[in-house]
Amino acid sequence: MMRLWLAFALSVAASAAAGQTLRIGLAEDPDILDPTLARTFVGRIVFAGLCDKLFDLDERLNIVPMLATSYSWSADHKALTLKLRQGVTFHDGEKFDAAAVKYNIERHKTMPGSNRRGELAPVESVDVVDPLTARLNLSAPFAPLLAQLTDRAGMMVSPKAAKAAGEKFGAQPVCSGPFRFVERIAQDRIVLERYPGYWNKAAVHFDRIVYLPIVDATVRLANLRAGQLDFIERMAASDVPSMKSDARFKIAKVVEIGYQGITINVGKSDEAKKTALGRDARVREAFELSLDRQGIVDVAMDGEAQVGNQWVAPTSSWYAKNVPMPKRDLAKAKQLLAAAGAPNPTLTLMTPTTSDAQKIAQVVQAMAKEAGFEVKIQSTEFATSLNLADKGQFEAYVLAWSGRADPDGNLFSFHACKQPLNYAGYCDAHTDELIKASRSAASTAERQKLFEQIAAEVVGKARPIVYLFHRHWLWAHTAKLSGFRVVPDGMVRVQGLKLN
Amino acid sequence: MARYLLRRLAALVPTLILVSMLVFGLQQLLPGDPATILAGEDQDPNVVAYLRQKLHLDQPLPVRYLYWAGGVLRGDLGESLRVQKPVTELVLEKLPVTVQLASMAMLIAIVIGVTAGVVSAVKKDTAWDYAANVFALWGLSTPNFWLGILLILLFAVRLGWLPASGYVSPFEDLKGNLAAMIMPAFVLGNAFAAVLMRHTRSAMLQVLSADYVRTARAKGLSERVVILKHALRNALVPVITLGALGFGELLGGTVLTESVFTIPGFGKLVVDAVFNRDYQVVQGVVLVTASAYILLNLLADLAYFFVNPRMRG
Secondary structure, eight states: OHHHHHHHHHHHHHHHHHTOEEEEEESSOOOOSOTTTOOOHHHHHHHHHHOOBSEEEOTTOOEEESSEEEEEEOTTSOEEEEEEOTTOBOTTSOBOOHHHHHHHHHHHHHSTTOSSTTTTTTEEEEEEEETTEEEEEESSOOTTHHHHTTTGGGBOOOHHHHHHHGGGGGGSOOOOSSEEEEEEETTTEEEEEEOTTOTTGGGOOOSEEEEEEOOOHHHHHHHHHTTSOSEESSOOGGGHHHHHTOTTEEEEEEEOSSEEEEEEOSSSSTHHHHSHHHHOHHHHHHHHHTOOHHHHHHHHSTTOEEEOSSSSOTTSTTOOTTSOOOOOOHHHHHHHHHHTTOSSOEEEEEEESSHHHHHHHHHHHHHHHTTTOEEEEEEEOHHHHHHHHHHTOOSEEEEEEOOOSSTHHHHHHHHSTTOTTOTTOOOOHHHHHHHHHHHHOOSHHHHHHHHHHHHHHIIIIIOSEEEEEEEEEEEEEETTEEOOOOOTTOOOOOTTOEEO | OHHHHHHHHHHHHHHHHHHHHHHHHHHHTSSSOHHHHHTTTTOOHHHHHHHHHHTTTTSOHHHHHHHHHHHHHTTOOOEETTTTEEHHHHHHHHHHHHHHHHHHHHHHHHHHHHHHHHHHHHTTTSHHHHHHHHHHHHHHHSOHHHHHHHHIIIIIIISOOSOSSOOOOTTTOHHHHHHHHHHHHHHHHHHHHHHHHHHHHHHHHHHHTSHHHHHHHHTTOOHHHIIIIIIHHHHHHHHHHHHHHHHHHHHHSOHHHHHHTTOOSHHHHHHHHHHTTOHHHHHHHHHHHHHHHHHHHHHHHHHHHHHOGGGGO
């Protein structure tokens, strides 16, 4: 009888643990759930539960094995050989092997509308060496490739399912992550359930994950407090103090890999020549010197950000130490403006309508005024602002970037000539050469050296972007939840998460 | 009656065509390139070009309209590029949610608004009247999102009686559905109740001083019959018009409330679509809303027939 009771108690305990659902509150509704076509940051959070990648990132942004267990570069750095994990299957039971890798990379490169094409541009072909070995052949050495494979470009979908669904694959994605797709109701929920065939089963402690997009940060937090959510991403900085004093919840935070900055039109259109700020690097230097970055962070972000002056945070190992962050210096700013013959330059600061951007613009306006700048704030809805930036119809633009694990993702598209995100219109032949060299450099030391030279040009001289700070990713969750790994890419990795 | 109905239905066709043109044309005035915003963070030029072609943005405006109008006639409202779902499916998924929300809000508004209006007219210049007026002023001046957040903090966070936000289908869990919808319905209904109360009150006051009411009273009818059967019935004519217009407004104006309570309804669908420049969704949703509005107006006109005998002549 005793044994019977024990068995019953155990089975109840087991089913309680196995039957658990993790409810995560997202700040936005994700876009298409197809790694090839996906375009948004928030979509990547859902992929973290759904689609495994060839590599992953750890807390220090080191590249660690996931579906690929090891890699090796050829001597000329033009071929990357991947050893693949054995015994991995997709959610439809299909085997994951080198042929699947080949299919996926080719799909990323050729599917109409693919957002991965640029990320994998240097990959010319993929060879299936043996079932568990794939080789990526490159047209030229490409240092950021491994980091690309830790994101959507490295996500592997079931070739069979992808072929069958065609461009509708995103409506019913089939990957090889810890959870498989169940249903999606747009703007309401995305439901995933545990995949019993997952290769790393031991790290999965939930039966289901429900992602609920709740745009308003106050309502998202209210849901957590009311016990309807277990975890929320992007908590408002202003809620940190009250949450810290509540023992029922825990806060996690880390400096993001992205940045917040002010992009200045220095050559995107003729408009650049019309303003002192666009024409003269001295005026841009004066603008930077008029700003007190810590003051901006304290007022606009409630202190929840790390000040910075480069495309990577000062805490990053890729930070160029030869170009340190300048202190606010109004006297020097005024001197520079006098030397440039523009003691009272006016500038229009285009600002998206988010409350963070508005606050930043107002603080910048007040600070720059003390050096002689007359800043007009032009509040513009985001889609419109992006369009104006693309056409070069702006003088300065408050713009954030979510960041990429490899510094190249924060640098190349913004500062290399004619790149799509180079809204500043900055183009300098020498810097361009340096950036290209940094992409093909083989060793970290060599890249580091090149980044220092690029920083000296971009951050130290031309200043097409005045970098301000790097936000803290702020997550809050019930104190019962353990095992959350704080990775600066802002993702919610579900392996290891547990409700006690 | 049948002729009147046919005439009104025939007039619907040009109205709907005009509406479809307006819906399509006005959207083109939205600044920003939909292909750019749909291309997401990376702004890959290949993706932008691909989307432009897929959305027919490389074609002249009239051609684009015909592509869309042709689809609409076949019952195809296009596809959301953001979530890869047919717009018709999205509409069918979201419309019942908003209709339920708007209906519940309307019910709350009618129960509170009409009752308060009648009471305050009958008990004019008494404490009842003043209380009803204060309530109306409060309802009109309370912003929806503020009231919504306060209700969430009180009933969900502090008391734990109701879910903070979200939606459950009534077919899945009726109790859960009502629990999730009661707060947003109250927030929406509260504001509209105030409007209804003011209108009912003034209409009732006017009717109560009319000759036929005096005649009814002189006939010795009970006050209850006089007020409910004679006065209220006539006073309801303008209130019904307002109600029909208001229901249309509720259908299209649930945006803030849906956002605060994370109700996956029509309002939220269209606002998100506008911000993401998901043109097909915006066009589809606005067209359906406009059509619903027009139909409701027609229904209101027909309702006059039954309520007010003078209009049947």
